[in-house]
Amino acid sequence: MPKIRLSGLILTLALFAQLAESATLIDDFTNFQHATNSTNGPFSVASTGLSNLQRTLTATPLPRTGSTSVVVEEGLLTVGNSSRSTGTASIFYSFDAVDFTTFASALLLTTESSDAAYQIQMIANGTSILSFQNLASVAIGSPSTTRFDFSQFSNPTAFKHLSSLELKLRGTNAAWDADFSNLSTVPEPSVTALLVIGAMGIFSGRKQKAVTV
Structure with a gap:
């Protein structure tokens, strides 16, 4: 096979793989919003990447005499608690209903930093619950990305017609603070596999044709 054809096929294969691995962005936290002991x-x-996405922030201190804030600004979701609060930050999304299972198998959230261990819960369509997960502290400059599979939710079928998603974040100690970024989806593995297999099939067919000519 001429080198130019082989190199072109390799480029096509790389493009297919890149497209298959591209995640759907839910929120990159660039649009400013703020709530302290309140709802915004x-x-x-x-x-x-979703249509008509609406975001509501709710900061709930615990105890009520403390202070909890949640801020979205310049690519970060920041949760902050006073020394007397182990409060919860809620980030609630509503959007046009979509079948997530056609292009994804999980959700991803990146923790940029956390000065203590913390917990996260997710709720899909208000009823399908991912129980609170315990996550370790994260040092500044060493971000950690956590995957949450649809199968971990109490009713995974909710993702076939998803129109709302809520994240709840809380610290295990008072004065807990953390920064998060890039809430997105994980591509469905079968999509990647089909594209790669298809591209390899093209390569195999062309190679066989070149040998028999």
Whole structure:
């Protein structure tokens, strides 16, 4: 096979793989929003791969005499608690219903930093629950990305017609603070496999044709 054809096929294969691995962005936290011991929203989010995404922030201190804040700004979701609060931050999204299972198998959230261990819960469509997960502290400059599979939720079929998603974040110690970024989906593995197999089939067919000519 001429080198130019082989190199072109390799480029095509790389492009297929890149497209298959591209995640759907839910929120990159660039649109400013803030709540302290209160609720703010719904707020229209521009930087998203979903249609008509609305975001509502709720900061709930514990005990009530403490202070909890949640801020979205410059690519970060920041949760902050006073020395007397182990409060919870809620980030609630509503959007046009979509079948997530056609292009994804899980959700991804990146923790940029956390000065203590913390917990996260997710709720899909208000009823399908991912129980609170315990996550370790994260040092500044060493971000950690956590995967949450649809199968971990109490009713995974909710993702076939998903129109809302809520994240709840809380610290295990008072004065807990953390920064998060890039809430997105994980591509469905079968999509990647089909594209790669298809591209390899093209390569095999062309190679066989070149040998028999």
